Amino acid sequence: MTEKIDVLIIGAGVIGLAIAREFAMQGREVIVVEEENSIGTGTSSRNSEVVHAGIYYEPRSLKAQLCVEGKKLLYDYCSTHGVDTRKIGKLIIAQSDTELPKLAAIEQTAILNGVFDLIELSAVEAMRLEPELRCKAALLSPSTGIIDGAAFMLSLQGEAEQYGAVLAFDSKVVSGNSYESNIEAEIKDAKGNVTRLLCNTVINCAGHGAHEAAMALTGLSSSYFPPRYLAKGSYCNVSGKLPFSHLIYPLPVPGALGIHVTLDMQGAAKLGPSIEWVDREDHTVSEHIIPEFRKAFEGFCPKIRDRRISAAYCGIRPKISGPNTNAADFFIETGKSIGAPTLINLLGIESPGLTSSLAIARHVSQIAKGAF
Helix, strand or coil, rough: EEEEEEEEECCCHHHHHHHHHHHHHHHCCCCEEECCCCCCCCCCCCCCCECCCCCCCCCCCHHHHHHHHHHHHHHHHHHHHCCEEECCEEEEEEEEEEEEEEHHHHHHHHHHHHCCCCEEEEEEHHHHHCCCCCCEEEEECCCEEEEEEHHHHHHHHHHHHHCCCCEEEEEEEEEEEEEECCCCEEEEEECCCCEEEEEEEEECCHHHHHHHHHHHHHHCCHHCCCEEEEEEEEEEEEECCCCCCCEEEECCCCCCCCCCEECCCCCCCEEECCCCECCCCCCCCCHHHHHHHHHHHHHHHHHCCCCEEEEEEEEEEEEEECCCCCCCCCCEEEHHHHCCEEEEEEEEEEEEEEEEEEECCCCHHHHHHHHH
């Protein structure tokens, strides 16, 4: 027997929860299916928990637009829903004279993206803010901050459910049929029970499982979708209290923002993430990364040399661009060109996905209204 529903959302990470809340608040019937047994177990809980300003991304890209919009939406939401955020600010540093032009280019990109609050700092000014920092110059981003990501996701879940959304855990989309006006999805739970849903709209935001879900729903091969890459980002703990009150970022490296200093809501410091291109999901962290981390920090924070660094945790970035290629934009598109017009696929939703989540939800809602 096939049950008819309005909106099916695949994935209960921060993006799926934000979209579920958005659609439920519109009075839509929403069911969220999640393969794991709780919310946000993947990329959403394995990141730096930074509220990004929108500085680095290609001008006019979705990443730039949705990050800048999402930052404001996120701070406003958290202030009215009791979720902790702190605008502690970020210093992006140049460590040598050869890096100064790159720092200037980052500032120009930020301005094109609508980020107008960056402050240029000389080495003296930067080290007046952070006496233990060593650099040639810096950009201060006062609107960059940190967030309690777990509390944010719980708040989104609670509000989505308050408006009638239903979450089904231990459930996976295993197959489907796409039609002009709807999609039939076959859902299997952990006990092997199968449910068939005829959906007016399907939003595929399954993170690392999004490619697999898209293929299951359309019957198409991977060649019809953007390529899938995995980039592992490892974090380390450092002994003692680091002498920083701001986030400290070196210049970006290919595929990532560089190994940086992040503070959490309790004031503890973590270092990372690194970037390592991998061919499978593996969340183990080896001590072999420690020399890389020590080398990355000893240039701008000499006291790291005197501290114990230990491997902590890692996340896997769901990328659609690989090593030695330009960073890809968020992929948020309907399946109209592949015969599934009522399907919206979200692929490659990596950083700044958390910051952009509420803006992404609005964007997906607008696509749904326009396309369907």
